[in-house]
Amino acid sequence: MAYRTVLVVLFDGVQSLDVTGPVEVFTGADTYAGEPGATYRIHTASLDGAPVRTSSGLTVVPDHALAEAPAPHTLLVPGGRGTRGPDPRVIDWLREHGPRADRLVSVCTGAILLAEAGLLDGRRVTTHWAYCDRLARDHPAIEVDPDPIYVRDGHVATSAGVTAGIDLALALVEEDLGRDAALSVARYLVVFLRRPGNQAQFSAQLSAQTARREPLRQVQHWITEHPGDDLCVESLAARARLSPRHFARAFQSETGMTPGRYVDTVRLEHARRLLEDTTDGVEQIARASGYGTPEAMRRAFIRTLGAPPAEYRRRFHTTQTS
Structure with a gap:
């Protein structure tokens, strides 16, 4: 079974659960497969490889600098306070490298970073309900749907706030490895398999x-x-x-x-x-x-x-x- 490389972009002010929720899901798929790295290989990267401080005050040490990170199959962009006024160099990196990923994924306000990089134009997306109006106003070329907990549009997948990233990650595991694998991960994490994407955020x-x-x-x-x-x-x-x-x-x-x-x-x-x-x-x-x-x-x-x-x-x- 070929593994998929998942690259998680880190930055100061990132929401920690936006990172750890999907990562635990993808790592759990390896547990189901019975071999570390058999299904997904997770990498984290910040702009210069330095540790980042999350919005809750936790410090996360990335594996790489973005410039040295491996080419991803799945590029995951989390949200958090750091998406408000992000470092332009992160946007530039996303603009250059995002189109090369087989799958683009955002959690919560990570959609704002993808939008700033021009990677969501012409697509239907969602984000945290509190930021849907802003995303639609600032990026009129994007169709923003404020209701679902996650939206798939081609190879782009966007999700609503925080725990919706877990739902989306479970949906991706089900797509990649089948329902039994996703169900096993959900049971291990003691979460639902899975809230359908069109379930309302409220x-x-x-x-x-x-x-x-x-x-x-x-x-x-x-x-x-x-x-x-x-x-x-x-x-x-x-x-x-x-x-x-x-x-x-x-x-x-x-x-x-x-x-x-x-x-x-x-x-x-x-x-x-x-x-x-x-x-x-x-x-x-x-x-x-x-x-x-x-x-x-x-x-x-x-x-x-x-x-x-x-x-x-x-x-x-x-x-x-x-």
Whole structure:
């Protein structure tokens, strides 16, 4: 089995998890193969080979200076505070060497560096949600999609903030080595295999704030774990041992969402995952997700996603195989 060289570009102010997350995934693939370096050989490089200080204060010692780094199959550019006003020499290096890589990958705001180097023009990309508007404004030749956790466009792959880099790396391992390899790595790292790329950056749990009071946090967790149950305000209030009126007011105050909107978001997210990851029928998924009837789920999908469930599933699998 031929190995793939992965080169990670380092710079002061890099986000440490943008580096270590994907690196752990690629290194884990070697563990699956049973031989170090059999599948991926990881190299890190800074501009002059000097140690870099990450945004969290950790110091990382690179393997090489960029000028001496091996030619990569996969060139990975992480994000972090250092992407704001980067060293022009890093951009120049990316502009010269980026087109030679078989695969260009960015994590979080690493997309900004690729964009500055002109490597994303004409492509659909994503980045951390907080920087999507800036990326689109500064680089009008790029189509910026703020919703997915990662986007593939030809040999270019971009991902959203921090942990989305792990999802993207798992997707690349699955592409290179197969699902069993990616599943083995995911299990070892105790992460999901894998959140699909078109999953929204804001899940229900991220869209809403976590409630301060324990009874309300328990209700949030219950809703997520039991989307098919009776989740009316009265039932949820009883679980929190509050009156319905007090519960509804407290839930919205502490989470920023009404109980009904939170339930709707959880149910839609649950139904999407079942459509993406199973072959269950729409009627079965509607019941499991708490919609009751396929028509109720159909209305929710059209209202929120602009497509009925069957069409959503078809588009998802077309995207995954293209």
